Amino acid sequence: MHEKYQPHVIEEQWQRIWQERQTFKVRDDGSRPRYYMLEMLPYPSGRIHLGHVRNYSIGDAVAWYKRLRGYDVLHPMGWDAFGLPAENAAIKHGARPDEWTFQNIATMRAQLQRMGFSYDWGREIATCHPDYYRWNQWMFIQLFKRGLVYRKRSVVNWCPKCNTSLANEQAEGGFCWRHEDTPVEQRELEQWFVRQTHYAEELLAGIEGSLRDGWPGHVLKRQQDWIGRSEGAEIDFTLADDPTLKLRIFTTRLDTIYGANAVIVAPEHGLMPQLLELSPVRDQVEAFVTHITSQSLRERTESREKEGVDTGLYAINPFNAERLPVWTANFVLAQYGTGALMSVPAHDERDFEFSRKYGLPIRRVIWDVVPSDPKTTLRISSLPFLDEGQLGADCGPFSGLSSDEARSGMARQAEAQGFGKRTTTYRLRDWGISRQRAWGTPIPMIHCEACGTISPEAEENLPVLLPPDLDFSTGAPLATHPTFTKVTCPNCGAPARRDTDTMDTFVDSNWYYFRYCDPRNAERPFNREVVHRWTPVDFYIGGDEHAVMHLIYTRAWTMMMRDIGLVDFGEPVKRLLTQGMVILNGAKMSKSLGNIVDPDEMIRRYGADATRLSILFAAPPEREVDWKRITDEHGEDDYPAAEGAMRYLARVWRLAHRWHDRCRAVTGLPETTSPAAEAARRATHQALARATDAFENGLRLNVVVATCMELTNALYDFDTAVGDTTAVTDVQTMREGLEALTTMLAPLAPHTAEALWQALGHETSLAEANWMDPDPDLAREPQLEIPVQVNGKLKSKVLVAADSSDADLEAAALADAKIQALTADKTIAKVIVVPKRLVNVVIR
Known part of the structure; x- marks a missing residue:
C-alpha cells in the first residue's frame, strides 16, 4: 500500500482489473436473487456532462449496494442513438450521421468507463444499429395488424427548426421540446399514429394503484393531468x-x-x-x-x-x-x-x-x-x-x-x-410517431397507387435499412434517394412506393431495457423467459423532463407488447427516481452560455471517486444541485466540493496506511474492549445502521457520505487514543471499523474502496463481499444511572439512554414504581431535572 493517496493510479488499476475479471458481468444462473438497476440511456452528443455524472453515480451506488446485499445485479448501458443532432451534423459538415454517432459513442463510452461505473458492457446497445431497429419495425407491423397503429390526415405540431412534426407531449406550451425557443406551428399531414388512448384507463389505474408506492407523486400527478x-x-x-x-x-x-x-x-x-x-x-x-x-x-x-x-x-x-x-x-x-x-x-x-x-x-x-x-x-x-x-x-x-x-x-x-x-x-391523444427526417427507424410500410393499399413489409425482409449514401443536402434524403422508395406491391405486384417517414426516436427508448436482458437475440426482440427473470425493472433513474413523454410512452408500449404476446405484464418499472438538475453557480448549464462543466477536467484534477463522492454529497438525489466553480490565481477552474472529497479520501487512506500492516495480521472480532475500543465499535455499528437505513429508506446518499465522514472521525479518535498499539483487541477493533468504512464507501467511491479492501488483506473484489450488518446491541448508547430524589432525599435510581432528554429523565423518574408509591396520594409541585445527573420530585 503506497503511503500517498494516488487516485489516478488506483482508478486505472481497478478499472483494468474489473475489465479483465469481468467483475460486473451478470451471472443470471439463479444462484442469487436478481435486481435490475437502470438509468435512462443517453443521447450520444459527444461528451457527458455533470447531469449524466449525477444520474449514473446514483444508479451505480444502488447497483453496488445491491451486489453487497447478495443480488445478481443487471446494470447495463447503451445509446439512444437516432435523432436530429446527428442528421444536422451531417447537413452542416457533410458527414455521415452513423459515423458521427459512433464516434460520439466511442468518446462517451470512454468517459463513462473512466468514471468506473459498474456496467455490464457486454450488453451495450445502440438504437441506430439495424440489429436493434429491426425490432422497432417488427413491433410496428404487429401493432398495425392489431389496429394499434393507423394512418390518418391530421393537423400536427410542426417545428420549423427541426423540420418535422411533433407529438402533443413534445410541443407542450407551444414550443419544441428540443429547441425551447422555437414556436410550434400547425400543419396538416398524413401521419402514422399509435393508439395509446386505448390504454388511457389502464394508465390511470396504474397511477392510482401499483405505481403509487414506487413512483414520485409529482410525476404521477403530471401524468394524471396529461391524460386528463x-x-x-x-x-x-x-x-x-x-x-x-x-x-x-x-x-x-x-x-x-x-x-x-x-x-x-x-x-x-x-x-x-x-x-x-x-x-x-x-x-x-x-x-x-x-x-x-x-x-x-x-x-x-x-x-x-x-x-x-x-x-x-x-x-x-x-x-x-x-x-x-x-x-x-x-x-x-x-x-x-x-x-x-x-x-x-x-x-x-x-x-x-x-x-x-x-x-x-x-x-x-x-x-x-x-x-x-x-x-x-x-x-x-x-x-x-x-x-x-x-x-x-x-x-x-x-x-x-x-x-x-x-x-x-x-x-x-x-x-x-x-x-x-x-x-x-x-386530454391524452394518440401518439403521432411519423417524423419527416432520415436518421431514424424507417417505417416499414408500402404504398401502392395501383391497388390503393398500404401494406407492411414482409417480416423476412426486415430490417428495412437506411441507405448508407443518403444525400442530406436535399432536405428529404429518403424521398429523393434513387432506390429507397422503389419497391413492389406485396398485394398486386405493381411498382409501389416505400414510406419515407421515420419513427419518433421515443419509439427506440420505449423498450430498450427489455433488449438489455437479451441483447444479441437475432430471432426475436427478446426471449420472453429471459425477460421475465429480470423485469419489471426494479429501479429506474432519469430526468423529470420525461414525465409526460418517455414515461407515458413506455408504459403504454409495454401494455401493447403484452397484448401482442411479448410480455405478460403492463407496468414496466417498479420504482422511479427523478434526480434533480445540476446547475452551476446558480445558473442552468448551457453551451450557449459557456458554463458547461466537463467531468474529464474534474477527473484529471481530483479523480473519479472524488468527483462521484462530491456530487452525491451535494444534496439528496431528488433535489437540485448548485455546483460551485471558482477560478484560482493561475486562471484554472477549481471545484471546492470535489477538492474537499479528494482530501477526505486521502484522510481515509492515511488512516488505513497507518494500520493496514497490523490489521492484516489479525482476524476475528475483539472479545474484550477498552473504553476507547468500546466507543469505536459503537461508532462503527451506529454508522452501519445509519447507512443501511439511508440506502433502504429514501436513498439518502448524502447521508451515507456524511455517515462515512463521521465514522472516519471516530476511528481517528480511536487511533489517537491507542497510538501505535499492537494489542490484538485494539487492532481487531480498528480492522472492524476500517472494513465497515470501506464497505460503506464501495457504492460511493468504489476504486478507493477496492484498494483499501485489498490493503486490509482481502484477495477477492469487494463486489464479491457482503454488506456488514449492524449489531443493534453494539450500536446502542450506554445507559446512565440517574438518582431520583423526593424532596431532596434519594429514593430510587433509574436507567436511561445516554442521549435522553430532560423530558425523558422526568418521565422515567415518574414512572418508577418506588416514586409512584411515594407520590400516589400527594401533589407534585414541580420536578427538577439536572441534565444527565439527577431528578428531584418536589411533593406537598
Whole structure:
C-alpha cells in the first residue's frame, strides 16, 4: 500500500482489473436473487456532462449496494442513438450521421468507463444499429395488424427548426421540446399514429394503484393531468343551413345546455371547408381562419385576447330547437375534445368573456336557489355562476332538477333520440410517431397507387435499412434517394412506393431495457423467459423532463407488447427516481452560455471517486444541485466540493496506511474492549445502521457520505487514543471499523474502496463481499444511572439512554414504581431535572 493517496493510479488499476475479471458481468444462473438497476440511456452528443455524472453515480451506488446485499445485479448501458443532432451534423459538415454517432459513442463510452461505473458492457446497445431497429419495425407491423397503429390526415405540431412534426407531449406550451425557443406551428399531414388512448384507463389505474408506492407523486400527478380524464356527453348540433352536417361537441356540464348562446368551432376543424362553402361571409371567415392557423400553438393557448368571427351559419340546439349562431374562435383547438364546443357564458368564465366582447346574449339557467321570477337573467356586469345547483324554469322538462339529475336525464334523452351519448374523453391523444427526417427507424410500410393499399413489409425482409449514401443536402434524403422508395406491391405486384417517414426516436427508448436482458437475440426482440427473470425493472433513474413523454410512452408500449404476446405484464418499472438538475453557480448549464462543466477536467484534477463522492454529497438525489466553480490565481477552474472529497479520501487512506500492516495480521472480532475500543465499535455499528437505513429508506446518499465522514472521525479518535498499539483487541477493533468504512464507501467511491479492501488483506473484489450488518446491541448508547430524589432525599435510581432528554429523565423518574408509591396520594409541585445527573420530585 503506497503511503500517498494516488487516485489516478488506483482508478486505472481497478478499472483494468474489473475489465479483465469481468467483475460486473451478470451471472443470471439463479444462484442469487436478481435486481435490475437502470438509468435512462443517453443521447450520444459527444461528451457527458455533470447531469449524466449525477444520474449514473446514483444508479451505480444502488447497483453496488445491491451486489453487497447478495443480488445478481443487471446494470447495463447503451445509446439512444437516432435523432436530429446527428442528421444536422451531417447537413452542416457533410458527414455521415452513423459515423458521427459512433464516434460520439466511442468518446462517451470512454468517459463513462473512466468514471468506473459498474456496467455490464457486454450488453451495450445502440438504437441506430439495424440489429436493434429491426425490432422497432417488427413491433410496428404487429401493432398495425392489431389496429394499434393507423394512418390518418391530421393537423400536427410542426417545428420549423427541426423540420418535422411533433407529438402533443413534445410541443407542450407551444414550443419544441428540443429547441425551447422555437414556436410550434400547425400543419396538416398524413401521419402514422399509435393508439395509446386505448390504454388511457389502464394508465390511470396504474397511477392510482401499483405505481403509487414506487413512483414520485409529482410525476404521477403530471401524468394524471396529461391524460386528463373527463366524464361528460357528446351532443350533435345539426347545421340549420345543411341538415346533413352535424357539429359534435363534448361537455362535462350538459345541465347548462339550455343556456347555450352559440356553437364555436376550431379554425382548423375538419368541417371548416364545408362551413366556408356555406358561409354568407366566407371571405371574412376564411381570412380569420388563415390568420389563426398561422399562429403557433403557444400563441393560441397563451393568448389572453379571445378572438372570433361569426360564420353567418346556425346550428340547432337539439334540446329546445333554438337556432344558435356558429362562430369560430382562436381558443378552440382541433386537437382537444371534438374541436367544437357550446358557449354557455352564464356558467363558464371563458365563454362569459367571449360573449361580453362580442355582445352575445347571456342567459343563466343554473341557480343555487331557484328564483321566483322565471324571467330573471344574469346581468352583463355580473360574474358567471360556476357551481352546480338547480335548473331554472326555462329548462323544459328538466326545470327544478338538480344539476346531477338533469345531466343524467338529458344524457338518456340524447341517447334515446340518437343525437348524443354519454362518454369519457381524455386530454391524452394518440401518439403521432411519423417524423419527416432520415436518421431514424424507417417505417416499414408500402404504398401502392395501383391497388390503393398500404401494406407492411414482409417480416423476412426486415430490417428495412437506411441507405448508407443518403444525400442530406436535399432536405428529404429518403424521398429523393434513387432506390429507397422503389419497391413492389406485396398485394398486386405493381411498382409501389416505400414510406419515407421515420419513427419518433421515443419509439427506440420505449423498450430498450427489455433488449438489455437479451441483447444479441437475432430471432426475436427478446426471449420472453429471459425477460421475465429480470423485469419489471426494479429501479429506474432519469430526468423529470420525461414525465409526460418517455414515461407515458413506455408504459403504454409495454401494455401493447403484452397484448401482442411479448410480455405478460403492463407496468414496466417498479420504482422511479427523478434526480434533480445540476446547475452551476446558480445558473442552468448551457453551451450557449459557456458554463458547461466537463467531468474529464474534474477527473484529471481530483479523480473519479472524488468527483462521484462530491456530487452525491451535494444534496439528496431528488433535489437540485448548485455546483460551485471558482477560478484560482493561475486562471484554472477549481471545484471546492470535489477538492474537499479528494482530501477526505486521502484522510481515509492515511488512516488505513497507518494500520493496514497490523490489521492484516489479525482476524476475528475483539472479545474484550477498552473504553476507547468500546466507543469505536459503537461508532462503527451506529454508522452501519445509519447507512443501511439511508440506502433502504429514501436513498439518502448524502447521508451515507456524511455517515462515512463521521465514522472516519471516530476511528481517528480511536487511533489517537491507542497510538501505535499492537494489542490484538485494539487492532481487531480498528480492522472492524476500517472494513465497515470501506464497505460503506464501495457504492460511493468504489476504486478507493477496492484498494483499501485489498490493503486490509482481502484477495477477492469487494463486489464479491457482503454488506456488514449492524449489531443493534453494539450500536446502542450506554445507559446512565440517574438518582431520583423526593424532596431532596434519594429514593430510587433509574436507567436511561445516554442521549435522553430532560423530558425523558422526568418521565422515567415518574414512572418508577418506588416514586409512584411515594407520590400516589400527594401533589407534585414541580420536578427538577439536572441534565444527565439527577431528578428531584418536589411533593406537598
